[in-house]
Structure formats: structure tokens, C-alpha cells
Amino acid sequence: MNFPLFIARKINDSGDKTRKVSKPAIRIATFGVAIGLAVMIVSVCVVLGFKHSVRNKVIGFGSHITVADFMTLQSSEQYPIQITDSVRNALAKVKGVKHVQRFAYTQGILKTDDDFLGMVLKGVGPEFDSTFIHQNMLEGSIPVFSDSANQQKIVISKTIADKLNLKLGQSIFAYFVNKDGVRTRKFTINGIYETNMKHFDSQICFTDLYTTNKLNGWAADQYSGAELQVNDFEKLDETALNVLKSVKNKTDDYEGTYSADTVIEQYPQIFSWLDLMDLNVWMILALMVAVAGVTMISGLLIIILERTQMIGLLKAMGAKNRQIRSIFLWFATFIIGKGLLWGNIVGIGIILIQKYFGLIELNPQTYYVSTVPVEINIPLILALNIATLLICVFVLIAPSFLISHIHPAKSMHYE
Template sequence: MNTELFIARRLFSSKDAEQHLSRRIVRLAVAGISLGMVVMILAVAIVTGFQGEVESKVNGFAAHLQIVNYDSNQSYQTVPINEGQPFLEKLNQLSGITHIQKFATKPGIIKAGEEIQGVVLKGISADFDWSFFAKNKIEGDLIPLDSARTDLVWISQQISDLLRLEMGDKFQMYFLNEDERIPRLRRFTVGGIYRSGLEEFDRMFVLIDLRHIQRLNNWADDQISGYEVFVDDLDQVENLGSQVRDIVLGSLDVDAPMLRVVNVKEKYPYIFDWLNLLDMNVWIILLLMVLVAGFNMISGLLVIILERTRMIGILKSMGAANVNIRKIFLYLSAFLVGKGLLWGNIIGILLCVIQSQFKVIHLDPASYYVDTVPVNLMIHHLLLLNVGALLVTLLMLLGPSYLVGRISPEKTIRFD
């Protein structure tokens, strides 16, 4: 039988100390631990949810990797490559790659009534993965890309509001090629409206049949801007990017144009650098909350020891060693910390579920790229938070527990 654990349990469940000062201080300490755990759960869930939401939106527009002509610059007026590339079969067999699709881009100006707006047409074909845009669809049907060239396009809710365009409305677009002085004019029809919440991209991209861009750029039917490659893990995008680059360069013919592979983190470094800074903020919050919880419990443990000096003296007079008495108070502290963590988990998880289901807290999409606070509640995050908080708090209590060794049984019993 574990005597120290038995005594700690009795002390933890004892009802005769309700009026003791230590009871009130311990309750405050437990409440502090609960509050700290709530803050830690919310911090991790919100930051990871925010990072995942923004990353998925950026990847939905730009893919994880793009294979383009080496001569293409950072603008959306690209140099074409041939559609049939020898590396495609090897890439489809590469582990970690989930999808490959053709694309083309072309900048232009929309004119609707008296309103104008500069946009980028993103040409798509029958191999386009609609999952991201279908998830963010406001209204409309998927563009039919298997038949003849269609004039239907998808615009964002932001462009729709700016230009007062609705489903079925027709509008004009103007395009200018480098070797032409007179802009080209085309008419399109709104076939769908989406809203991702990523304002920077919403006001820019219009989805269109890729064959329109081929015609506008005087390209052949087998010429495109490049290929978009999607991977199953964004954390592996650099590693997979290197593998894709080796396969692409190793498959090129001697007289073929040079190609390059661009990953999404290189293309939009300001977004991913900003997201990485959030990790530091989370670590600072976690450190502060654990320290606060630890100091709360230190104060509570000291008061408990001072109020239990007579018990300590009796145990020592019966032959109990200091290490055994220290174990009693460390077990008791573990029970109190566990109680605080339990309530903190209940409240934190409940708040996350409420926000996830009812979207109570809203944000400005222009500043935060999302319109509501996203949460990502993961089991392994909860386990790591609880285990880490429990271990760090108990380690902080090891020092104060040595106070037991300075209590003399003679003085405590005589004083009583």
C-alpha cells in the first residue's frame, strides 16, 4: 500500500478544513490553473486554426508548387510551356503528391457600366480540382470544361459588390499584349460567385476556361502557363519541391526550354513569415500561463504546509522520513493541479466548440484574411498541453516541498 498516496487522498477529500485559510488560497490557485489552461487551449486552437485556414486558402489559389517557364517573372503575364511534358508520369508516381493540374494566367481589366477593376484571369481545364472553390461557393454551378469553349466565369463576392455584377450578368474585359497597341475586347458571363475571405486574392482572381487565355495570347492549343502541383503535407513542401525539381530538370530534352519549380512559401513569403511569427506568440503565452499556474500552486502549497505543521511533526515523531512527507504534499499538489486542469479543459473545449459551431467572434477579413475566429482542436495538442502543464508545475513545487525538512517535530507538538 502506498501510504503517502493514501494520506494525500484523505487530505484532498477532507471536508473538515473548509474554513481553513489554506482551503481558500488553494481554491484560488486551482482557479488560476483552470484559467491558465483555458487560455492555453484557446491560444493553441485559434493560432493553429488560423494558420491552417490561411494556408489552405493561399494553396487553393496558388497550389503548393508551380512548374513554369524559367523566363516567366513574378507577373501574371507568363511565357508558355508545352502541355505534354515527359516528367508528368514520374510526378504522378511520386509519394506525397495528390494532384497535378494545368493552368494559365492573364491580367486584364473588367468594365461593367462605369466601373472598372484590374483582375487576373486564371485559366483552368477539365483536370481542375474544384474542391476549394466549391467549399467557398456563394452561388452558381461549376464551369463546363469538357465541351466547347465557354464564356462563363467565376468571380469573387468582392468583385461582384465592387462592379455590381450578379449571376448571369455580362461584362466586358480588355487585354493588352506586348506586341499590340490596341487592347483586345472580350465579353464574359458571370457563371459563379465565390468568397474565400482572403481579400487580397478575392479581388484579384477570376476563373475562366483556359482556352480563352490561349486564344488571347496567340498560343497554340497545347501551350499553357504551367502546372500546379498539390501535396498532402505543407510541412514537406520544400522537400517535395526539391524532388520535383530534380525530376523536372532530369526529364528535359537538350533543346527544350528551361523550367523552374516555385513553392507557395517562396511566392508569398510575407504571408507565411507572418504565420510563423504566430508560433512565437503561442510559446510566450504558454510559458507565461504555466509560470502563473506554478507560482499559484507554490503559494498554495506553502500555506498548506504551514497549516499542516502539527501533522508533519506527528509523522516525523512516528519515524516518517522527510522524503516520504514531501511525497504526501507532492501527491496532494498533483491532485489539486489535476482538478484545475480538468476544469480548464472542460471550459476551454466548450468555448472552442461554441466558436466552431456558432461563429460567435468575428474578424475583419481585410486585416486577418478570415471573417470569423477559426479553431483547430486536436487531441494531441490537448494531451501535450495537459502533460506539459502538469510536469512543469510539479517540478516548480519540488523546491517549496523541501520546507518540510525544516519543520521540527518537537516544536510543533509542544506548540500545539
């Protein structure tokens, strides 16, 4: 039988109502641990949700890895690269790559009778993964875009639609200027999307690959590049290195040079901003653990002082200081466990309410999302529980040495 654990359980189960000082101290300690853990869970889940929401939106407009002409990736100009079926198949076989799709950009102007607006037309083919845009569609639908015929359909953002006062199903003229002069195309608005990413919503429109290639004056197998989705974002650098090895120093039939970039390299300012949030989380975790630790230390000291007679009696009966310290550490562990239980109930409860009801709203123009995004990560929540328990017990070891200074004879007169 574990003697310290047995005594600690008896003390914990007794619910001694005569302890007028230690009971409030225990409640305060339990409350401190519960609030600390709840705040940590909410903070971590909100930051994870926000980072992944913004990251997925940036990736949704492009992809994890972009294979294009070397000059395209080094400048804002568009240099075509040859993406044949064999190139696509070779990229799809690279370890870590999940999906490959072609794309082509061209710049133009949308014009109505009353106004005009510059935009970037992105041409996509039948292999285009429309999951992201579909999730953010407000009106209409996304057609299956062709790479061999002009469908005269376009998908625009709500930002563009509001600026030009455009409606679903309406026709609009677009003008494109290149070395061959001005080209005009008439499109029908097939869908309107909104992602709240102002940088993209204010300029990106979608149409078919065939149209963009013709507008750019490129060959049928020339495109701005290929977008690659990976199986695991955490292995993005490793997969990008494999892709770069497969295309490095290779040229196409038109003397274009293949190269590759990751989404992090293309939008470093956004991902640097997201990484700064990790520092905020670590600061919150440190502060909350400190709060929980201090309240537990205060509670333990009060409990030890109020049970001085019991400690003296145990010493008189032959109990060693180490055993008595273990009794109070086990008792503190029970208090911490109760606090962790309530902390999980409160923290996870708040997260679930926000996840399914979205009670807390944000300004999408500033934060890119309309409600506070949350993401429940069970392994991370378990890690927070374990870390909080271990740290709180560890900081109680030093205060527990107060027991060594309690003498059996003197403790009998202590009240």
C-alpha cells in the same frame, strides 16, 4: 502499499472543513491551474485555426508547388511551358504529390457601360480541383472548364462584382492587349465567390484553359504551368525537392526551361507573418504556466504551514522527510489534476462554442476571416495537459523542502 500516496488520498478525500486557511488556498490554486490551462488551450486552438485558414486560402488560389518556366518564377512576366500528358503523369508519380492540374494566366480589363477594372484571368482545365472555390461560392456554380472549347463562362469575386455592379448571369465584355493588338471576349458570369483574401479577390477570375491559351497566342499544349497538391504539408520541402529533381535542367519542345517553387517561396511575406504568431503563443504558454506554478507554490506553502502538527507527528512516528514531501507532492498533484479537469472543460467548451456558433466575429478585410477560426488538436491538448502537470509538480519540489526544517518537538506547540 505506497504510504505517501495513501496518506495524500486520505487528506484529499477528508475534505477537512476546519482548515479555514488552506481551503481557500486550495481553491485559488485549482482556479489558477484551470484558468492557465483554459487560456493555453484557447490560444493554441485559435492560432492553429487562424494559421491553417489563411494558409489554405493562399494554397486554394494556387497550390502547394508550382511547376513553370524558370523565367516565369523569377519575374512577373508569363512565359509558357509545355505540359503534356506525359509531363503530368511524371509529376503525378513523384513521391508526395497528390494531384496535378494545368493553369494559364492572362491579364485583361473587365468593362461595363459605366466602369472598368483590371483583372487577372486564370484558365483551368477539366482536372481543376474546385473544392476551395466551391467552399467559398456565394452565388451560382463552378462549371466544368474545358481545355478544347470556348465556353464563354467566367467566375468572378464578390469584390469585383461590387465594384462593377455585376450580377449572376449577367454578360460582360473583357479586353486583352498583347503583341497582336486588342482582343475582345464576351463572358457570362456563372458564379461569384468570396474568400476575404483581398490580394486575390480583387483580381482573380476563373475561366477555361482554351480561352486563356488563345488569348495568349500559345500552342495547344503550352500553359503557364502546372499546380501540384501534396499529401502532407509538413513534408512540403521534401516533396518540392523531389519535384525539382524530376524537372531540373529539362527543356520542352519550345526551348522552355522547367523549374519549381513552393507556395511559401511565392508568398514569403504571408507565411513569415503567420510564423510570427508562434512567438505569441509561446509567450502566452510561458505566462500561463508561470501563473499556475506560482499559485500552486503559494497553496502548497500554506498547506504545509497549516499541517505543521501533522508533519511533526509523522516525523515522531518515524516517517522520513522524503516520504512526507512525497505526501504533499501527491496532494498537490490531486489539486493540479482537478484544475486541469476544469481547465479542459472551460477551454474546450469555449472552442466548441466558437467552432459551431461563431460568436466572436472579425473584420474580414483585416484578418481574412469573418469569425475567429479554431482548430481542435487532441494530441496538442494532451501535450499541454501533461506539460502543465509536470512543470507544476517540478516547481513544487523546492518549496516542499520546507518540511525538512520542521522539528517534531516544536511542531507540537504550533497552531
